[in-house]
Amino acid sequence: MVVEKVILAYSGGLDTSCILKWLLEQRYEVICVLADVGQQENFEAARQKALKIGAKEVIVADIKQQFAEQYIWPAIQMGLIYEERYLLGTSLARPCISVALIEAARRHGAKYLAHGATGKGNDQVRFELCAYALQPDLKIIAPWRDVEFCRRFQGRQDLIAYAQLHGIEVTAKPATPWSTDANMLHISYESGVLEDPNTVAPSSLYELTLDPFTQAPKTPHRVCVHFEHGLPTKVADLVTSRLYSTPLEMLKYLNELGGSYGIGRIDIVENRYVGLKSRGVYETPAGTILYAAHQDLEVFALDREVLRTKQLLRDRMSDYVYNGYWFSPEALYVRRCIQLAQQQVTGQVTMELAPGYCRAIARKAADAVAALYNQQLVSMDVHGGYVPQDAGGFIAINAVRVREHVRAFGPYQTDQN
Numbered sequence: 001m002v003v004e005k006v007i008l009a010y011s012g013g014l015d016t017s018c019i020l021k022w023l024l025e026q027r028y029e030v031i032c033v034l035a036d037v038g039q040q041e042n043f044e045a046a047r048q049k050a051l052k053i054g055a056k057e058v059i060v061a062d063i064k065q066q067f068a069e070q071y072i073w074p075a076i077q078m079g080l081i082y083e084e085r086y087l088l089g090t091s092l093a094r095p096c097i098s099v100a101l102i103e104a105a106r107r108h109g110a111k112y113l114a115h116g117a118t119g120k121g122n123d124q125v126r127f128e129l130c131a132y133a134l135q136p137d138l139k140i141i142a143p144w145r146d147v148e149f150c151r152r153f154q155g156r157q158d159l160i161a162y163a164q165l166h167g168i169e170v171t172a173k174p175a176t177p178w179s180t181d182a183n184m185l186h187i188s189y190e191s192g193v194l195e196d197p198n199t200v201a202p203s204s205l206y207e208l209t210l211d212p213f214t215q216a217p218k219t220p221h222r223v224c225v226h227f228e229h230g231l232p233t234k235v236a237d238l239v240t241s242r243l244y245s246t247p248l249e250m251l252k253y254l255n256e257l258g259g260s261y262g263i264g265r266i267d268i269v270e271n272r273y274v275g276l277k278s279r280g281v282y283e284t285p286a287g288t289i290l291y292a293a294h295q296d297l298e299v300f301a302l303d304r305e306v307l308r309t310k311q312l313l314r315d316r317m318s319d320y321v322y323n324g325y326w327f328s329p330e331a332l333y334v335r336r337c338i339q340l341a342q343q344q345v346t347g348q349v350t351m352e353l354a355p356g357y358c359r360a361i362a363r364k365a366a367d368a369v370a371a372l373y374n375q376q377l378v379s380m381d382v383h384g385g386y387v388p389q390d391a392g393g394f395i396a397i398n399a400v401r402v403r404e405h406v407r408a409f410g411p412y413q414t415d416q417n
Contacts, residue, residue: 003027003029004028004110004111004112005028005029005030005031005056005109005111005112006023006031006112006114006141007032007101007104007105007108007112007114008031008033008114008115009101009113009116009127010032010033010034010046010055011046011116012034012045012046012050013116013180014160014163014170015116015156015159016115016116017049017050017053017163017168017170018159018162018163018168019114019116019143020050020054021054021168022143022149023114023141023143024054028141029056030055030056030114031057031058031059031108031110032047032050032057032058033059033061033100033101033104034046034050034058034059034060034061035061035093035097035100036060036061036062037063037064037067037093037097037183037184038064038067038068038182038185038248038251040182040207046058047060059104061100061103061104063097063099063100064184064248065247066096067093067096067183067184067185068184068247069247070096071093071096071326072092072184072185073231073232073247074231074335076230076231076232076287076290076291076294077229077230077231077338077339077342077345078317078338079291079294079295079298079311080314080317080318080321081291081314081318082270082318082322083270083271085266085270086270086280086282087185087282087284087287087288087291088318088321089185089186089187089188089282089284090123090181090183090186091122091126091322092185092326093183094123094126094127094130095126095130095326095327097127098126098130098131098134099130099134101113101127101131102131102135102138105138106135111137111138111139112138112140112141113127113131113138113139113140114141115128115140115141116143117144118144119142119144119150120272120276121272122272122273122322122323122324124142125323125324126323126324127324128142128324130324130327133327156179156192178191178192178205182208184248184252185251185284185286185287186208186282186283187207187208187282187283188282189201189205189280189281190279190281194280195279196279197279201267201281206265206283208255208264208283208285209258209259209262209263209264209265209285210259210261210262211262212262212265212355212356212357213262213355215262216260216261216262216356217260217355218355220352220353220354221257221352222238222239222351222352223235223237223238223254223257223350224350224351225289225290225293225294226347226348227293227297227346227348228366229339229342229343229345229346230294230298230339230342230345230346232247232290232294233245234250235250235254237253250290251286253286254285254286254289254290255285255286256285257353258286258288258358259283259285261285261353261354261356262356263289263356263357263358264283264284264285264286264287264288265283265356266281267280267281268280268282273323273324288358289351289353289358292351292358292359292360293349293351293360294345294349296349296360297345297348297363298345300347300371300372300373301344301345301346301347301365301372301373302341302344303372306341307341310337310338313337313338313341316334317331317334317338320334344370344372346365346366346367347363347365347366349362350362350363
């Protein structure tokens with residue numbers, strides 16, 4: 001009898017450890033891929049754990065640099081943000097991890113890919129759409145959509161009991177289970193006690209940030225973020241004069257500094273692609289600082305109508321990434337359009353970090369002569385080539401539509417109630 005090989009997206013956590021054991025019970029040969037995307041993980045311990053459970057091989061794929069340069073940095077350049085709040089930390093990691101999974105499948109001649117994403121979540125869509133885009137003939141094993149598996153395991157409590165039965169070590173405890181997903185951009189928390197949106201997240205939950213009200217430094221800290229064509233190129237600490245010039249260095253530094261100020265915490269309910277609303281708690285210190293700095297420079301550098309058009313494309317691209325379409329014709333098209341808009345987004349932004357928030361306090365274009373910000377033209381002290389009398393005609397033309405509405409339907413009522 002031929003034993004089929006399956007590549008398992010393995011994390012070392014509760015779900016995938018139990019799924020590994022379950023796949024072995026189904027008589028598959030399992031090769032685990034543990035993706036290192038910057039999470040604080042004992043990878044050797046996770047590798048030994050999978051081997052102890054029965055994995056044929058465990059691949060620890062160090063993809064931190066690819067994640068930063070090919071996914072996080074383009075996301076910063078595009079200004080991606082989902083529903084105006086979520087900086088897509090988990091969503092961006094999925095296509096990067098998918099590439100590592102497909103490479104392992106090709107190398108080992110595996111026909112199957114398995115993952116631990118739930119049947120109610122977004123990750124099942126993300127992993128599978130990426131897999132089909134990269135290797136269309138791959139077959140998917142999704143245990144949380146398998147009838148037998150779902151009959152046996154209703155949720156995390158059943159998995160915990162199963163793990164204990166088979167001697168599988170897990171970090172989740174029956175009293176306080178919640179799901180955690182971490183990478184170099186963020187940490188996300190969901191499930192368990194967080195499923196009630198009216199329950200305040202326990203203070204012990206946060207791992208990347210300090211409490212901004214009780215633990216953060218009281219003195220603000222300033223940094224200068226430099227951009228070239230919308231991509232961060234270096235970060236200067238204006239207090240210590242230290243310079244950070246690679247994506248990995250910048251992320252590590254801003255996560256530590258921003259985390260110490262409690263920057264980047266959000267607690268939201270979002271709209272999943274599968275149609276459900278879910279509650280998530282996120283910590284994204286470096287991403288929050290870089291997003292705010294880029295946004296400030298973008299408004300400073302771009303033509304108004306280009307900016308408005310770019311914002312529309314940003315929202316569409318944020319949806320594509322959240323929904324799992326990083327590898328798609330529409331995402332490729334929109335990304336190239338936004339990259340074109342970013343050609344003038346070159347310069348620097350001074351950011352001030354304070355407890356719980358960050359803000360831009362100064363900005364400068366790399367080439368002041370070629371910049372759209374014209375200090376002489378906008379100055380209130382000199383006319384600078386601007387003819388104030390022209391504003392009368394501008395206002396009159398724009399008032400035609402409003403006047404015509406009043407002529408046709410009568411004056412607007414000041415009392416709108």
